Amino acid sequence: MVERKVEVINKLGLHVRPAAMLVQKASKFKSEIRLQKDDLEVNAKSILSVMALAAQMGSFVIIKAEGEDEALAVEELAKLFEEKFGEE
Amino acid sequence: MPLRSIKRNKNKEVCTIYRGIPASPGVAIGKAFLLNREAVEVKEKKIDENEIQKEILKFKKALDETKRELFKIKEKVAKRIDPDHAKIFEGQILILEDDLINDRVIERIKQTRNNAEFVYKKVVEQTIQTLSSSTDEYLKERILDINAVSSRLVYNLLGIKHLTLESIDSPVILIARTLSPADVVHMKKESILGFATDVGGETSHVALLAKSMQIPAVVGMKDLFDQIQTDQSIILDGTKGEVVICPDEKTLEEFEKRRTYILKKTVELSELKLLTAETQDKRKIELSANIELPQDADSALEYGAEGIGLFRTEYLYLAQSDLPTEEEQYRAYEEVASKVFPKSVILRTFDLGGDKFGQNLGILYEANPFLGWRAIRACLDLPELFKIQLRAMLKTSAKKNIKIMFPMISEVEELKKAKALLEEVKDELKHKKIPFDENIEVGIMVEIPSAALAGDSLAKEANFFSIGTNDLIQYTLAVDRGNERIAHLYQGFHPAVLRLIKETIDAGHRNGIWVGLCGEMAGDPLATVLLVGMGVDELSTSAMAIPEIKKIIRSITFEEAQRLADQILSLSTINDIKKVLIEDYAKRFGRDNK
Numbered sequence A: 001m002v003e004r005k006v007e008v009i010n011k012l013g014l015h016v017r018p019a020a021m022l023v024q025k026a027s028k029f030k031s032e033i034r035l036q037k038d039d040l041e042v043n044a045k046s047i048l049s050v051m052a053l054a055a056q057m058g059s060f061v062i063i064k065a066e067g068e069d070e071a072l073a074v075e076e077l078a079k080l081f082e083e084k085f086g087e088e
Numbered sequence B: 001m002p003l004r005s006i007k008r009n010k011n012k013e014v015c016t017i018y019r020g021i022p023a024s025p026g027v028a029i030g031k032a033f034l035l036n037r038e039a040v041e042v043k044e045k046k047i048d049e050n051e052i053q054k055e056i057l058k059f060k061k062a063l064d065e066t067k068r069e070l071f072k073i074k075e076k077v078a079k080r081i082d083p084d085h086a087k088i089f090e091g092q093i094l095i096l097e098d099d100l101i102n103d104r105v106i107e108r109i110k111q112t113r114n115n116a117e118f119v120y121k122k123v124v125e126q127t128i129q130t131l132s133s134s135t136d137e138y139l140k141e142r143i144l145d146i147n148a149v150s151s152r153l154v155y156n157l158l159g160i161k162h163l164t165l166e167s168i169d170s171p172v173i174l175i176a177r178t179l180s181p182a183d184v185v186h187m188k189k190e191s192i193l194g195f196a197t198d199v200g201g202e203t204s205h206v207a208l209l210a211k212s213m214q215i216p217a218v219v220g221m222k223d224l225f226d227q228i229q230t231d232q233s234i235i236l237d238g239t240k241g242e243v244v245i246c247p248d249e250k251t252l253e254e255f256e257k258r259r260t261y262i263l264k265k266t267v268e269l270s271e272l273k274l275l276t277a278e279t280q281d282k283r284k285i286e287l288s289a290n291i292e293l294p295q296d297a298d299s300a301l302e303y304g305a306e307g308i309g310l311f312r313t314e315y316l317y318l319a320q321s322d323l324p325t326e327e328e329q330y331r332a333y334e335e336v337a338s339k340v341f342p343k344s345v346i347l348r349t350f351d352l353g354g355d356k357f358g359q360n361l362g363i364l365y366e367a368n369p370f371l372g373w374r375a376i377r378a379c380l381d382l383p384e385l386f387k388i389q390l391r392a393m394l395k396t397s398a399k400k401n402i403k404i405m406f407p408m409i410s411e412v413e414e415l416k417k418a419k420a421l422l423e424e425v426k427d428e429l430k431h432k433k434i435p436f437d438e439n440i441e442v443g444i445m446v447e448i449p450s451a452a453l454a455g456d457s458l459a460k461e462a463n464f465f466s467i468g469t470n471d472l473i474q475y476t477l478a479v480d481r482g483n484e485r486i487a488h489l490y491q492g493f494h495p496a497v498l499r500l501i502k503e504t505i506d507a508g509h510r511n512g513i514w515v516g517l518c519g520e521m522a523g524d525p526l527a528t529v530l531l532v533g534m535g536v537d538e539l540s541t542s543a544m545a546i547p548e549i550k551k552i553i554r555s556i557t558f559e560e561a562q563r564l565a566d567q568i569l570s571l572s573t574i575n576d577i578k579k580v581l582i583e584d585y586a587k588r589f590g591r592d593n594k
Helices: A015-026 A047-052 A070-082 B051-080 B083-097 B101-110 B117-133 B138-160 B181-185 B205-211 B249-274 B296-301 B314-318 B327-339 B375-382 B383-399 B412-429 B449-451 B453-459 B469-478 B495-510 B529-532 B543-555 B558-571 B574-589
Strands: A001-008 A034-035 A039-041 A061-068 B002-010 B014-019 B021-024 B027-034 B171-177 B192-198 B217-219 B233-237 B241-246 B286-291 B307-312 B344-348 B402-406 B441-444 B464-468 B514-517 B538-540
Touching: A001 A070, A001 B402, A015 A047, A015 A070, A015 B083, A034 B021, A039 A047, A047 B083, A047 B101, A061 B014, B002 B543, B014 B383, B027 B192, B027 B249, B051 B083, B051 B117, B051 B233, B051 B383, B083 B138, B101 B117, B117 B138, B192 B233, B205 B217, B217 B233, B217 B241, B233 B249, B249 B529, B249 B543, B286 B543, B296 B327, B296 B543, B307 B327, B307 B538, B314 B543, B327 B344, B327 B383, B375 B383, B383 B402, B383 B441, B402 B412, B402 B464, B412 B441, B441 B449, B441 B453, B449 B453, B449 B495, B453 B464, B453 B495, B453 B529, B464 B495, B469 B495, B495 B514, B495 B529, B495 B558, B495 B574, B529 B543, B529 B574, B538 B543, B543 B574, B558 B574
Parallel strands: B027 B171, B171 B192, B192 B217, B286 B307, B286 B538, B307 B344, B344 B402, B402 B441, B441 B464, B464 B514, B514 B538
Antiparallel strands: A001 A061, A034 A039, A034 A061, B002 B014, B014 B241, B021 B217, B027 B233, B233 B241
């Protein structure tokens, strides 16, 4: 399993648009991918679950992937966070 | 006043007249179309054991259908508006496909043997509840998306058609519980003959827009929506504020006559368009038009406007889903400026907030939007956005027929700050050698009582005043102009309001600047003589009202108008003031006119 902690740095946090991008990206990988914020852990391929994280700007999220493409999955998902989901 | 009167037509159908608040003049005759956007009632039903698979299939089919609809909207948004915005609908599609809900729905249909729509609604409600337990501020917005998706799906499960205003293309009279300003912007004039809403007051932005788009409208109908059916023949009279359901032949004839009369009168008055608005003793009043969209400039000229006294630029914003770029703004301002050249255009900077909700500006829910973060307050907090607008405005000014006006100024410091930003943009343009009018006139809306009372100090910093009576009345009298329960307290002829107007005009003149008036009052024939008498230099109103106001101005002398104004300002009640004005009007123009 590969894990990485990332910070939410886009202004509006994981609202519908970024959550959609995240779920679309996560769904491309075969690995099981989960996101953890505080003590809540959810399936990264379900938009409602991702939204339930209520990850605002400034909060930290741990990306966890397990499966054949786990390294790449974490790499690419972390990139989305770093690039502020294309905002601004 | 009775809310309705009932008679029977010859088919024994009940002919009912409903009264509301007149919002936009004109008569429309046609078929009613009910805009049904309410949450539909979903009933619990039991299904047979052997129907379960069918019910699940029904659910899956509705999912497919909804997905297709959302995909179409997404494509349209991507092509016509902005690919970035299409992501919102991609998000909605993902919500629709989310197994968190769908697996549970299928499971529950099997377990409970309930109908799909009932189960689905329950599961969505539970999901929303789990989401609501978090303390996140943005949750509201997310729930809106889930609701949008789920109501669309429930509609499809029940086989009800989902409608947007753009998709209405046969001529109808639209009946809705409520409409947003953006809804009105999307109306096609050839398909919406008129509209009525259950909520709203005379000067809500929905009413203002309808007026400027020349779509007859009645608002504040209270419960009309529940009394009427799609396809019923109705008459809508936006001048009187009435809706007649199932009219008999005699009533129909009567209204057809009225419709022709109003059209004829409009033509007759438009012949006045080449004449100036000048009193018999040669005091000239500048009579201009208020517009919302660039294309409104055409009808403004057609009705004889001597310029654009108020271009409400925020409607550029409402017609699309994001703030217009500098280029888009420039094109809109340039279109108006060149259409009316050499006449001038007063561009009012964005007045967003209030009931013109600006999500993309970060304006979230406020308990008191009219007392909140809007107009110049928001613009001064977002200087970079504001400067984009100022730059677009200045770039349009090279031909020297542009003036800039700031809304919601409440004290001198705000005006100074706004002007400082304008100077920064001017320097920038000078540096880049982009031509603009260096002596561009900069004025303010006087629409907050504090501004009206600080006229002398504001006048030293402004080139002109334009009194915005709609907000001035609402802020002076503490009356929400959209609340139909207290709409009767919204009175422009309140002595306090009239004194503030007079004080503003006098302060402007004492300091050598001109003073206009651009609220609804400028188009009220009952107010014209009074306003001229109080010394106003300019009146800006909806295009359609211009000919009639011009006719009044041309028939009076400034001297007698001043006498009337003096008399009115000495009165202490609204009733006395109205009585004198109505008598004066009747004496001059005959009783039947108003």
